[in-house]
Amino acid sequence: MNLRIGIAGIAIESSTFSPHRAGLADFDVRRGDHLMERYEFLGKDWAQGIEWVPLLHARSLPGGAVLPEVYDDLSAEIITRLEDAGPLDGLFFDIHGAMSVVGRQDAEADLATRIRSVLGPDVLMSASMDLHGNVSRELGTAVDLITCYRMAPHEDAMESRERALRNLVERLRSGLGKPGKAWVQVPVLLPGEKTSTRLEPAKSIYRRVGEIADEPGVLDAAVWVGYAWADEPRCRAAVVVTGDDHALITERATELAKAYWDARDGFAFVAPTGTLHECVTAGLASDARPFLISDSGDNPTAGGAGDTSWTLGQLLTIEELTSGKATAIHASISDAEAVAACVAAGVGNQVEVTAGGKVDSGPAGPVALSGTVFSISEDPVGGTVAVVQVGGLHSILTTRRKPYHHLADFTLLGLDPAATDLVIVKIGYLEPELYNLAADWLLALTPGGVDQDLLRLGHHAVRRPLFPFDPEMDDPQLAPELLPPSA
Structure with a gap:
């Protein structure tokens, strides 16, 4: 039987320090064939023999926090369409990872958890994200596979989405079930202009991400810089390594987290x-x-x-x-x-x-x-x-x-x-x-x-200590957690 895979997501990068509010007019909302046009790579050989089920995808230019009624309406439509879609084998969750909603926290985890409640525990969900997104424990637990871009500027954005979907398809066809997820947050929050992969140390860190992802026993690896212009507890760097060799993915997640932490003072602006x-x-x-x-x-x-x-x-x-x-x-x-x-x-x-x-x-x-x-x-x-x-x-x-x-x-x-x-x-x-x-x-x-001067913006809800807000903080414990399978 052909696989049935749904596609859904809401994607925006939201500064909570901007007075702008993202309304429905800010979003390009796609359904049906219009949604499918977003992914030209679905014409490739690996994507054949699959029934794609486009639900709803809404994407906006970055801006301020989303109006709650807009988020509620878009997310409710995703859930309704998902409930009406019939049984699925998998779902592609196409998000940015730094959406803020006025009066709410961790919007992507909220949406992922609601989707999971409809899918049930057995349907695989794969998330693709911007590397300036945030990965809380709740988001990492709700999905089964999760990855992000490896380039800033984001020249590999569509390549990363393809990797997330291809990994999902290959996993479903293999019958191997849910991989392990070694997750750890790193208490560093830096702007993208200090973490461009054109320059060291990000250049070497992200090169290593690709090497780790290709190792036997590893399905994927990702490092998130986090989003510096939102004031939420989840805003910080994160690492997730997925795969079936739990000892190896834990070791590699530790390696990447320590590399990022050790490099914190070496990140510099991408230009004078x-x-x-x-x-x-x-x-x-x-x-x-x-x-x-x-x-x-x-x-x-x-x-x-x-x-x-x-x-x-x-x-x-x-x-x-x-x-x-x-x-x-x-x-x-x-x-x-x-x-x-x-x-x-x-x-x-x-x-x-x-x-x-x-x-x-x-x-x-x-x-x-x-x-x-x-x-x-x-x-x-x-x-x-x-x-x-x-x-x-x-x-x-x-x-x-x-x-x-x-x-x-x-x-x-x-x-x-x-x-x-x-x-x-x-x-x-x-x-x-x-x-x-x-x-x-x-x-x-x-x-x-x-x-770019984060210290004068007035963050108060981020979890402390956090570099660079607390430059003399002690070295953190960077022990990855094997997140439980989504349920």
Whole structure:
């Protein structure tokens, strides 16, 4: 008989320090064939002879905490569809791992536990996660297989989902049943910009993850960095090694946990850092073009509100930019009202707006922006997008929150980042196209809901002691726990 495998999940990375709230409109909700289109790898040989049962998958750009009624409705629909689906052999749980819901804790464990209550103890569930997710004991117990990306930036995101599903299929076909899970949390919480796998020590740690996963007796291995911009007890690094050789997976989980702990002081920012002023000054003085600057505090792909205007306000005070002596692009600020005013003014005409600071008003509030409407375009993610030119500075305004990761994001607006002196982007580490574009690069430590300075954000619910909040803490006991089979 063909295997029947369900697919479900809710995926978002949620900063509890961002005033943004994720509503239903923030999610791409997929059901049926539309859900199946997400996984092109299901056309491969290993995936044949399987009846796939698409339930519901909802995915959002990172942002603030999810409104509870939105989570309740989406999770209830998953449970209802699961109850109506009939007997399953397995379920693929496609999540991020850092979803926060207003007034709740450990949302992924809650959803996984509810799914498990419908599946019963015998159906295998395999979870795929972002390495910036969190793995509590409750989540690790509810699922049977669990893995995460091994690259940051996440160039292996879809590869990791395929691995999670392929492991599930192979396990079901083998008849071996549930593997052991050696789980241990590591009391370290660092931002992704300090744990990029492009650099040591993360580069070597994640290389070792792959080596361990290939050992006989091991099914998979994973190390989670955890999510630094949420304030929940589960937020910390974690290791899970799965397999049938319980002694070996316990030994390897210990090895990875100790390697991560021992390296805690060695993790450094993925680029040289400075204040915005220091970064802009260095960029203008440099001969490297284009010179990229990460406006890291309001990065929408880490959970920032996307409308923090502090950086734009600072750029508007720099005479070299506003006079046109140097050129710059700032991407971007989400502000539907400002975009509407630009549309009303029309391309080539003067416009005066107050930009940003309407969701996350903390660092600056709305900033007065007076210039010429350079272009107006439509974007499937950002909605209507307007560019306002002030001298040599081009400020991108979007109707909806949008990351700027690709060259086409700029060229479709009539902008040429390769021919621009400074490109200032709300991002942390540069995604591949921007990384390859940059002749030089600095990471600006700017304010916002995903501030890189964790100590000034005000965490109070994380479990202590925790590095770097308690830098002199004693070495922890990193004894992995063999989690019980899901029941």
